[in-house]
Amino acid sequence: MADTVFKLNRAGSIALVTIDNGEDYRVPTTLGRSAFASAVSVIDELERGDWSAAVFTGKPFVFCVGADIDEFGRIEDPRDGIRAGHSLFARIRALPFPTVAAINGACLGGGLELALHCDARTIASNVRHIGFPEVALSIIPGWGGTQLLPRLVGPEAAARIIVLNPLRQNRLLTAPEAVELGIADRLLEPVEFVDESLAFAASLSIERSAPDWSELETVLRKTRARIDDAVHGATRAPYAALDLIAGARDWTVEEGYAAEEQAMAELLVNPQAQASAYAFTVVERRSKRPPNLPDAKPRAVQKVGIVGAGLMATQLATLFLRRLEVPVVLRDLEQSRVDDALASIRSDVKPCLATIVDGGTGWEQFEGCDLVLEAVFEELDVKREVLGQVRKIAPDAILATNTSSLSVEAMGADVGLHFFNPVAVMPLVEIARTPNTTDEQLATAWDVVKKLRKRGALVGDAPGFVVNRLLTRMTTVLMDALENGNTVEEADEAILSIGMPMAPSVLREMVGPAVAQHVLETMHAAWPDRFPLTAPSGGGPRTLEEIRDQALAAVADEVQHLLAEGVVGDPADVDACLILGAGWPLFLGGVVTGARTTAALS
Amino acid sequence: MRELREVFFVDGVRTPFGKAGPKGQFWRTRADDMAVKAVRELLRRNPAIPPERIGDVVLAATAQVGDQGLTLGRDVALLAGIPHTVPGFAIDRMCAGALTAVTAAAGEIAYGAADVALAGGVEHMGHHPMGDDVDFNPRFASERLIDESAAVMGRTAENLHDLFPAITRERADAFALTSQQRAAAAWANGVMRETVVPLAVFTDDGWKVAERDEFLRADTSLDGLASLKPAFRAGGRVTAGNSAGLTDGATAAFLAAEETVGELGLAPKLRLVGYAYAGVEPHLMGIGPVPATKRVLDQAGISLDDVDLFELNEPFAVQVLTWCDELGISADDPRLNPYGGAIACGHPLAATGVRLIAQLAYGLRERRGRYGLTALCIGMGMGAAILWENVQ
Numbered sequence: 001m002a003d004t005v006f007k008l009n010r011a012g013s014i015a016l017v018t019i020d021n022g023e024d025y026r027v028p029t030t031l032g033r034s035a036f037a038s039a040v041s042v043i044d045e046l047e048r049g050d051w052s053a054a055v056f057t058g059k060p061f062v063f064c065v066g067a068d069i070d071e072f073g074r075i076e077d078p079r080d081g082i083r084a085g086h087s088l089f090a091r092i093r094a095l096p097f098p099t100v101a102a103i104n105g106a107c108l109g110g111g112l113e114l115a116l117h118c119d120a121r122t123i124a125s126n127v128r129h130i131g132f133p134e135v136a137l138s139i140i141p142g143w144g145g146t147q148l149l150p151r152l153v154g155p156e157a158a159a160r161i162i163v164l165n166p167l168r169q170n171r172l173l174t175a176p177e178a179v180e181l182g183i184a185d186r187l188l189e190p191v192e193f194v195d196e197s198l199a200f201a202a203s204l205s206i207e208r209s210a211p212d213w214s215e216l217e218t219v220l221r222k223t224r225a226r227i228d229d230a231v232h233g234a235t236r237a238p239y240a241a242l243d244l245i246a247g248a249r250d251w252t253v254e255e256g257y258a259a260e261e262q263a264m265a266e267l268l269v270n271p272q273a274q275a276s277a278y279a280f281t282v283v284e285r286r287s288k289r290p291p292n293l294p295d296a297k298p299r300a301v302q303k304v305g306i307v308g309a310g311l312m313a314t315q316l317a318t319l320f321l322r323r324l325e326v327p328v329v330l331r332d333l334e335q336s337r338v339d340d341a342l343a344s345i346r347s348d349v350k351p352c353l354a355t356i357v358d359g360g361t362g363w364e365q366f367e368g369c370d371l372v373l374e375a376v377f378e379e380l381d382v383k384r385e386v387l388g389q390v391r392k393i394a395p396d397a398i399l400a401t402n403t404s405s406l407s408v409e410a411m412g413a414d415v416g417l418h419f420f421n422p423v424a425v426m427p428l429v430e431i432a433r434t435p436n437t438t439d440e441q442l443a444t445a446w447d448v449v450k451k452l453r454k455r456g457a458l459v460g461d462a463p464g465f466v467v468n469r470l471l472t473r474m475t476t477v478l479m480d481a482l483e484n485g486n487t488v489e490e491a492d493e494a495i496l497s498i499g500m501p502m503a504p505s506v507l508r509e510m511v512g513p514a515v516a517q518h519v520l521e522t523m524h525a526a527w528p529d530r531f532p533l534t535a536p537s538g539g540g541p542r543t544l545e546e547i548r549d550q551a552l553a554a555v556a557d558e559v560q561h562l563l564a565e566g567v568v569g570d571p572a573d574v575d576a577c578l579i580l581g582a583g584w585p586l587f588l589g590g591v592v593t594g595a596r597t598t599a600a601l602s
Numbered sequence: 603m604r605e606l607r608e609v610f611f612v613d614g615v616r617t618p619f620g621k622a623g624p625k626g627q628f629w630r631t632r633a634d635d636m637a638v639k640a641v642r643e644l645l646r647r648n649p650a651i652p653p654e655r656i657g658d659v660v661l662a663a664t665a666q667v668g669d670q671g672l673t674l675g676r677d678v679a680l681l682a683g684i685p686h687t688v689p690g691f692a693i694d695r696m697c698a699g700a701l702t703a704v705t706a707a708a709g710e711i712a713y714g715a716a717d718v719a720l721a722g723g724v725e726h727m728g729h730h731p732m733g734d735d736v737d738f739n740p741r742f743a744s745e746r747l748i749d750e751s752a753a754v755m756g757r758t759a760e761n762l763h764d765l766f767p768a769i770t771r772e773r774a775d776a777f778a779l780t781s782q783q784r785a786a787a788a789w790a791n792g793v794m795r796e797t798v799v800p801l802a803v804f805t806d807d808g809w810k811v812a813e814r815d816e817f818l819r820a821d822t823s824l825d826g827l828a829s830l831k832p833a834f835r836a837g838g839r840v841t842a843g844n845s846a847g848l849t850d851g852a853t854a855a856f857l858a859a860e861e862t863v864g865e866l867g868l869a870p871k872l873r874l875v876g877y878a879y880a881g882v883e884p885h886l887m888g889i890g891p892v893p894a895t896k897r898v899l900d901q902a903g904i905s906l907d908d909v910d911l912f913e914l915n916e917p918f919a920v921q922v923l924t925w926c927d928e929l930g931i932s933a934d935d936p937r938l939n940p941y942g943g944a945i946a947c948g949h950p951l952a953a954t955g956v957r958l959i960a961q962l963a964y965g966l967r968e969r970r971g972r973y974g975l976t977a978l979c980i981g982m983g984m985g986a987a988i989l990w991e992n993v994q
Contacts, residue, residue: 007807007808007809008808009807009808009809009810009811011802011810011811012811016802016808016809016810016811017808018804018808018809020808022806057809059804059808060804189683191638191642191681191682191683192639192642192801192802194802194809195800195801195802195811198802198811
């Protein structure tokens with residue numbers, strides 16, 4: 001990755017500093033070791049020179065996205081890196097003239113900490129990525145973030161931004177939200193952003209009132225309860241971050257820096273931090289690039305058919321309509337079901353799209369479709385029948401199935417497109433190829449998934465694909481425990497203690513016990529030994545630790561089978577599927593890494 | 603019979619001009635973004651004109667592709683935040699692009715189609731080298747419709763030296779020196795502060811503020827100019843020193859009808875008296891302003907002596923000297939290009955016209971003059987001239 005350089009130019013009497021890595025917006029600017037060296041020499045010049053103010057900004061579309069995650073694995077003494085940040089940022093804070101961070105684009109982690117060390121902040125109204133993702137990576141914003149943010153916006157907002165947002169799928173702030181919360185002082189139009197930020201710095205006068213600490217105890221109690229709900233104590237970082245925010249009330253900034261250093265030193269040596277960095281890389285980089293995608297040119301999809309008008313089919317139709325903006329037709333047995341689905345879809349999309357979705361009970365409406373996706377009842381014969389009907393009407397269409405566990409090949413589909421419920425929220429789509437899937441069909445499937453703004457994972461046509469297979473295998477351990485006298489609550493608690501986002505019993509209710517049972521039966525038919533329908537292994541109730549360890553071991557074992565069968569090409573694919581499709585926590589790193597992490601922790 | 607309406611030049615502004623190419627200050631700045639800056643500054647300086655009252659946005663560019671494509675007037679209006687109800691279009695007459703935008707917009711106003719119009723131009727010659735992607739019709743050469751030298755502006759300048767041997771290399775260099783000296787003085791007084799808006803630009807060295815014309819050479823000397831090699835012909839007379847460099851820049855101006863000036867309480871600077879375009883032999887394109895000037899003076903019934911200020915474009919010293927000799931004006935006449943010209947500030951083709959008008963307005967006010975003339979020569983053999991009356 002390109003080295004980040006701090007570039008100093010003179011704008012009249014104002015120092016204009018650009019944080020730039022010389023690449024375009026697709027390679028965001030990070031703060032690695034070389035960045036610090038260049039930043040130190042710029043600060044030297046700022047301290048020496050005769051400046052009236054300083055403005056820090058980024059290359060177009062990016063302010064700075066913080067520490068370089070690639071350097072995580074190469075840290076010899078974590079304290080060195082923390083101290084380097086504190087010392088640099090403290091010098092910016094101590095500059096004898098007004099300093100302004102002109103936040104022109106993505107501003108995350110260490111980038112936001114740099115901005116917080118300035119006297120004031122302008123922000124371009126189109127910025128959509130502001131926040132502290134550190135806690136999601138099992139660390140804390142340790143370059144003064146936990147100390148300066150609560151001093152600026154108070155403990156409640158600081159706890160939300162530093163602790164809770166990272167636990168909500170890393171929710172980030174938009175520019176108007178950042179201004180509303182008091183992180184930025186002035187919302188500016190992007191068109192003349194740097195010019196106007198310079199003018200803002202030239203006449204800077206900011207009066208700040210002290211933050212309100214009176215509700216600190218309530219904030220701490222409520223935030224702790226929410227952390228417990230999310231991670232059940234399985235990761236230390238959010239609790240540590242909250243303690244540091246609380247400490248900011250009474251500490252000097254220097255004492256706060258020291259506390260951050262201590263916390264980071266403990267968190268960074270924890271395998272969870274390394275695991276998180278790995279998982280983050282898997283999700284952010286790997287799953288965007290298919291390693292084994294054929295070179296074929298994807299077909300232009302200009303009409304889409306959905307077989308079925310149930311809950312899943314309605315969600316799928318809405319997604320295809322909204323993202324592909326091409327005509328979509330639905331088919332179900334009863335017109336009333338179709339009408340309900342159409343009404344729901346039309347109320348959910350912009351008016352110009354509402355006119356190009358239609359449906360009925362006949363097959364002829366699929367004529368001319370480039371892609372038809374079936375989302376009917378999970379029964380092989382039913383699926384085979386409807387796909388056969390579609391094939392007659394639309395012989396050139398790519399036929400896809402949203403089955404969660406049945407054989408794509410056996411039902412006569414060309415490719416599997418397995419979406420997760422709720423469709424609008426879940427980022428993963430398992431794209432299952434059969435021996436008959438052509439390169440063009442696979443390339444089209446990948447292209448469509450990309451246009452739907454989902455993350456595709458290429459998998460083989462094996463029962464349950466990846467996510468359901470692994471979760472079902474985990475369930476067999478829980479069933480075994482239940483049949484041996486453990487309670488549902490104990491099984492839930494064991495899984496939640498790993499850091500999974502949802503209790504298995506809740507998940508089972510959401511998916512529907514019948515569906516879950518159906519998936520299990522499919523898996524059992526394929527591998528009766530590993531997926532028993534009953535589990536008479538005996539031995540009485542297990543401890544929570546035993547359940548947890550057996551569950552992780554079962555998943556790890558099933559991964560070996562997936563790899564051996566070639567269902568996925570690489571363990572990282574499995575991890576991407578689990579993180580994106582099952583909410584597997586980042587701090588576990590993934591399955592293989594995760595098993596190691598859990599062992600190291602216990 | 604219908605009466606035409608009087609048209610006024612209200613205000614004009616430009617970006618600093620930059621050297622075209624990877625080393626220039628605008629290399630990583632889009633052409634349309636430069637025009638947006640000029641337009642927004644114009645709006646800011648003229649708060650009495652509600653943006654929704656703009657009847658048309660007429661922007662010129664010679665290369666109407668890439669970051670100068672997409673019918674520039676419309677594109678820039680939307681990017682500048684002007685309401686979508688305001689239309690716009692793009693226009694091209696090469697070096698006289700902005701001047702033609704002004705006369706086209708003036709026509710709309712005079713006819714009653716618009717009350718206020720925004721006119722200007724942009725040329726990013728770094729992104730759009732002259733003649734790039736132009737496909738010359740082979741008939742020009744095979745039928746000898748034009749002399750082959752007509753396609754290269756520097757060669758047309760050499761043709762002028764050939765035609766008028768009295769215009770020597772020494773005279774051209776001396777004129778260039780005056781241009782540089784007058785421009786250096788102009789940056790020290792108010793004219794540039796009043797007509798140039800600085801802008802932050804992203805460069806390989808990070809964000810910078812572009813605030814000066816990059817071609818300015820306050821230290822230019824006759825010896826230095828004399829040492830430069832001819833750029834277009836062995837033994838020729840046209841050098842980098844006595845011609846305008848390849849330039850990036852943008853301009854924008856407001857024009858308004860007489861009754862709108864009254865209605866909005868505007869303080870216009872100039873009244874448009876008349877304008878004329880003329881065609882000449884393409885390989886002698888630099889002579890174009892001569893017939894254009896004569897024609898507009900004839901139209902208005904005004905003699906050259908009545909004109910208090912001339913803002914002529916200076917793509918080549920020889921071109922201005924030709925105009926001087928033909929009209930009997932001394933090359934060092936204080937009425938001619940008092941703030942220097944394109945030799946010192948650069949010539950971003952389709953943007954230049956509004957620079958001339960804005961400087962003319964400033965100069966007429968300073969001198970309490972009455973009439974002023976802006977004129978340019980145009981590639982493929984044309985000339986343009988607008989006659990103005992000071993109303994300040």
